Amino acid sequence: MSLDYRRYLDETALPLMWCPGCGDGTILKALLEAFASLGLERERVVVVTGIGCWGKADDYIRTNAIHGTHGRALAVATGVKAYRPDLTVVALMGDGDCATIGGNHFIHAARRNIGITAVVSNNLNYGMTGGQFSGTTPAGSKTSTSPYGHAEDGFDLCRLADAAGANFVARTTAYHYRQMVRLIKEALLEPGFAMVEVASPCPTYYGRLNRQGSAREMWRSLKDRARSVGEEGGEARTGVAPGQRPDEEPRSKPADVIVTGVLVRRTRPDFAARYSDVCRRAMKEGGGEAQLDAR
Amino acid sequence: MQGNEAVLEGALAAGARFYAGYPITPSSEIAELASRRLPALGGVFIQMEDEIGSMAALVGASLAGAKAFTATSGPGFSLMQENIGLAVMLETPCVVIDVMRSGPSTGLATKPAQADVMQARWGTHGDHPAVALVPASVSECFWLTVAAFNLAERMRTPVFVLSDEILGHMRERAELPDADEVEVWERPRPSGDPEGYHPYRPGPDGVPPLASFGGPYVFHATSSMHDERGVSANDAATAGATIARLEAKVENLRHLLPSPEVVRSGPWSEVSGGDRSGGRVGAGKRSRGPARVLLVAFGSSARSARQVMLDHTDMDLTLFRPRTLWPFPEDELRALVHDHDVVVVVEMNRGQLVREVERVVGGGRPVVSAAKSDGEIITPGEIWDSLVEPVSGGISREPGLSPLP
Ligand SMILES: Cc1ncc(C[n+]2csc(CCOP(=O)(O)OP(=O)(O)O)c2C)c(N)n1
Numbered sequence: 001m002s003l004d005y006r007r008y009l010d011e012t013a014l015p016l017m018w019c020p021g022c023g024d025g026t027i028l029k030a031l032l033e034a035f036a037s038l039g040l041e042r043e044r045v046v047v048v049t050g051i052g053c054w055g056k057a058d059d060y061i062r063t064n065a066i067h068g069t070h071g072r073a074l075a076v077a078t079g080v081k082a083y084r085p086d087l088t089v090v091a092l093m094g095d096g097d098c099a100t101i102g103g104n105h106f107i108h109a110a111r112r113n114i115g116i117t118a119v120v121s122n123n124l125n126y127g128m129t130g131g132q133f134s135g136t137t138p139a140g141s142k143t144s145t146s147p148y149g150h151a152e153d154g155f156d157l158c159r160l161a162d163a164a165g166a167n168f169v170a171r172t173t174a175y176h177y178r179q180m181v182r183l184i185k186e187a188l189l190e191p192g193f194a195m196v197e198v199a200s201p202c203p204t205y206y207g208r209l210n211r212q213g214s215a216r217e218m219w220r221s222l223k224d225r226a227r228s229v230g231e232e233g234g235e236a237r238t239g240v241a242p243g244q245r246p247d248e249e250p251r252s253k254p255a256d257v258i259v260t261g262v263l264v265r266r267t268r269p270d271f272a273a274r275y276s277d278v279c280r281r282a283m284k285e286g287g288g289e290a291q292l293d294a295r
Numbered sequence: 296m297q298g299n300e301a302v303l304e305g306a307l308a309a310g311a312r313f314y315a316g317y318p319i320t321p322s323s324e325i326a327e328l329a330s331r332r333l334p335a336l337g338g339v340f341i342q343m344e345d346e347i348g349s350m351a352a353l354v355g356a357s358l359a360g361a362k363a364f365t366a367t368s369g370p371g372f373s374l375m376q377e378n379i380g381l382a383v384m385l386e387t388p389c390v391v392i393d394v395m396r397s398g399p400s401t402g403l404a405t406k407p408a409q410a411d412v413m414q415a416r417w418g419t420h421g422d423h424p425a426v427a428l429v430p431a432s433v434s435e436c437f438w439l440t441v442a443a444f445n446l447a448e449r450m451r452t453p454v455f456v457l458s459d460e461i462l463g464h465m466r467e468r469a470e471l472p473d474a475d476e477v478e479v480w481e482r483p484r485p486s487g488d489p490e491g492y493h494p495y496r497p498g499p500d501g502v503p504p505l506a507s508f509g510g511p512y513v514f515h516a517t518s519s520m521h522d523e524r525g526v527s528a529n530d531a532a533t534a535g536a537t538i539a540r541l542e543a544k545v546e547n548l549r550h551l552l553p554s555p556e557v558v559r560s561g562p563w564s565e566v567s568g569g570d571r572s573g574g575r576v577g578a579g580k581r582s583r584g585p586a587r588v589l590l591v592a593f594g595s596s597a598r599s600a601r602q603v604m605l606d607h608t609d610m611d612l613t614l615f616r617p618r619t620l621w622p623f624p625e626d627e628l629r630a631l632v633h634d635h636d637v638v639v640v641v642e643m644n645r646g647q648l649v650r651e652v653e654r655v656v657g658g659g660r661p662v663v664s665a666a667k668s669d670g671e672i673i674t675p676g677e678i679w680d681s682l683v684e685p686v687s688g689g690i691s692r693e694p695g696l697s698p699l700p
C-alpha cells in the first residue's frame with residue numbers, strides 16, 4: 001500500500017474524532033487511497049459532506065470541501081457538478097443523510113444521473129445524535145428511539161439507487177478494505193451517478209444496543225456475512241440491506257448476508273452529456289429571445 | 296413587459312449563469328424564462344426536486360464560481376430557509392427572488408401579499424444579517440435584481456428581492472438598458488500564494504475574498520462554526536467574532552444599498568420647492584392646518600400610497616418608500632420623522648414593517664398601521680380611510696406633544 005493518500009489527508013486535524021472500532025476511519029483511508037491511485041489533483045476534487053459522524057470526514061481531507069446541512073450533501077454537490085462538470089465531485093453521507101432526511105435528493109440525483117460519487121457509510125443508525133433509528137435500520141432493531149424493537153423495515157440503499165436509475169451501484173463493508181478502494185475508484189471513474197454503500201460498524205450505539213458484541217466481533221461479523229455477487233448466497237442482483245437476507249420476510253430479525261461487489265452497471269448518458277445537448281439546441285434556436293419579445 | 300420578465304432580464308444582465316428552482320405561482324415565469332435563456336448563454340438551468348435542494352444547489356454552484364439565483368414564493372421561501380442559513384454561514388453570494396403571495400401555507404396561491412417581511416429578516420435560525428430589496432415597478436424589478444446580484448457578490452451573502460404577485464404579473468412600460476450600461480460587480484477574489492489563502496479571513500470591510508472551486512485556490516467551507524481557514528472551531532472567541540462579523544460586513548457596506556425614495560406632495564411641497572428628491576424640509580414652515588403625514592410604503596402597496604398623494608394634493612403628504620427593506624433605512628426615516636405629525640405604515644399583511652418603523656420612530660410620533668391581509672391589493676381609498684382619523688385633528692401638530700396611539 002502506498003502512502004500517497006497522505007497527500008489528501010490533513011494530518012493537523014488528527015486524531016480522528018471517531019470512536020474506537022468505528023468503520024469511518026477505514027472508509028476515509030480507502031477514499032483517499034482511491035484518490036491517490038487515480039492521481040487526482042486536490043484542486044480538481046470537491047468533497048461535499050452532510051452532517052453526522054461520517055459527515056465529519058471532510059475535516060481530515062485536503063481537497064476542496066463543503067460541509068453542508070444534514071441530508072443536503074447531494075443537492076449541494078449537484079450545484080457544484082452541474083456548474084463544473086469537469087470537476088470530481090464526491091458526496092460523503094451517513095444512512096441518515098443519504099436515505100432518510102436526504103432520501104429525496106438521493107433518488108433524484110440517481111434519476112438525474114449526475115456525475116457525483118456518493119460514498120455512504122451505512123451503520124444502520126444515527127451515530128452522531130446518539131443511536132436513533134434511520135431509514136436503513138432493520139425491523140426489530142433496538143435503537144435509542146426503538147427501545148422495544150423497530151416497527152419499520154429499512155431501505156436497501158442499493159436497490160433504491162438501482163430503481164432510481166444510478167449508473168453504478170456497489171456495496172462493500174468497512175472490513176473489505178481492498179474491495180472498498182477498488183469500488184470507490186470505479187465509482188470515481190463513472191461519468192454518471194455512482195454510489196458505493198459501505199456497511200460500517202457503529203459499536204458505540206447500534207452494536208451495543210443490539211448485543212452484537214465488541215467492536216472486534218462486529219468487524220468479524222462483517223467479514224463472515226459478506227458474499228460477493230455471484231458467489232453462493234450472493235446471487236441476488238442488487239443484494240439486500242446489510243442484515244437482511246433476500247428471501248427474508250420483512251420484520252425478521254437482523255441477520256446474515258451482505259451482498260458485496262458491483263451490483264449495477266449502466267451506460268445511460270449522464271446529466272452533463274444530456275444538458276450540453278440542451279445547450280446546443282438552445283444556441284441553434286436563438287436562445288428564446290424571439291419568443292420572449294412576443295410575450 | 297412583466298415584472299417577472301424584468302427580474303430575469305436583470306439577473307442575466309448582472310451575469311447570472313446558474314438557476315436552480317422549483318416552480319411555484321406566482322414566480323414560475325422566472326423559472327420558465329431562465330430555462331429558455333440560460334442554456335444558450337452557456338449557463339445552467341436545473342429544476343430541483345424541491346426548494347430545499349434548490350437553495351443547496353445555489354450554494355454549491357456559487358462556490359464553484361457561478362452567479363446563482365432562484366425564484367420562489369412563500370411556501371418555497373419557507374423551505375429555503377435552512378440553506379439560506381448555509382449561504383450566510385458559508386458567505387456564499389446568491390440571489391433569491393420571492394414573489395410574495397397570500398398565506399399562511401398554501402393560502403391564496405394566486406393573490407398578492409407582502410407578508411414575508413419578517414420571514415426575509417428572520418426566516419433562518421441563528422443570528423444573521425439579511426439583505427432584502429423591494430421593487431415597486433417593473434423597471435425596478437430589473438434594476439433591483441441587478442443590485443441584488445451586485446450586493447450579494449460584494450458582500451458575500453445571500454440577497455433577497457421581495458416582489459409580489461401584482462408586480463410579478465403586472466405589465467408596464469420599462470426601458471431596459473443596453474448591457475454595457477449596467478454596472479456589474481464581482482466578488483472579491485484572492486490573490487497571491489494559494490497555500491496562504493484563507494477563505495474566511497476578512498478584507499478591510501469585513502468581506503473575505505472568495506476563490507472558486509477548480510482554480511488554484513483549494514478551500515474548505517463548513518456550516519459549522521469555523522476559523523479563517525474554514526476549519527471547524529468551537530471556541531467562544533471565534534464564534535463571537537464570526538457571528539458579529541457576518542452582520543458587521545453588511546453594516547460596513549450599507550452605503551451601497553439602494554436608497555429610499557422620498558416624494559412630497561401637497562401645499563407644503565410647494566413651500567419647499569416641490570422637492571421630490573428626499574431632501575430635508577425645515578420643520579415648522581406652517582404652524583396651522585391638518586397634520587403632516589409621513590406614509591411609509593414599499594412594493595406594490597407604495598403604488599397605492601402614491602395614488603393617495605395624487606388624489607389629495609391639498610394635504611401635506613410625504614411618501615417614504617424603502618427600496619431596501621433589510622437592513623431597514625433607519626437613519627433616512629428618522630431624518631424625516633421630526634417634521635411630520637403622524638407616520639402611517641402601509642403594507643399588505645397584518646402589520647409587520649410597522650413594528651420596525653415604531654422602533655425607529657421611538658415613540659416621538661404616533662405610528663399608525665394601514666395594514667390589509669386578505670389577498671386583495673390595498674387600495675388608495677383604504678389607505679385614505681386609515682388616515683382620516685389622525686388627520687382630522689386627532690393628533691396635535693406640536694412636536695413632542697403627540698399622543699401615542
Ligand atoms: C435538519 C437537521 N435535523 C437534525 C439534525 C441532527 N442530526 C445531526 S447528525 C444526525 C444523524 C446522523 O446520522 P447519519 O446520517 O446516519 O450519520 P452517522 O452519524 O451515523 O455517521 C442528526 C439527526 C441536524 N443536524 N439537522
Ligand code: SF4
Pocket residue numbers: 017018019021022023024053054123127128201202203204205
Ligand atoms: S457513534 Fe458510532 S458512527 Fe459515530 S463515531 Fe462512534 S462508532 Fe462511529
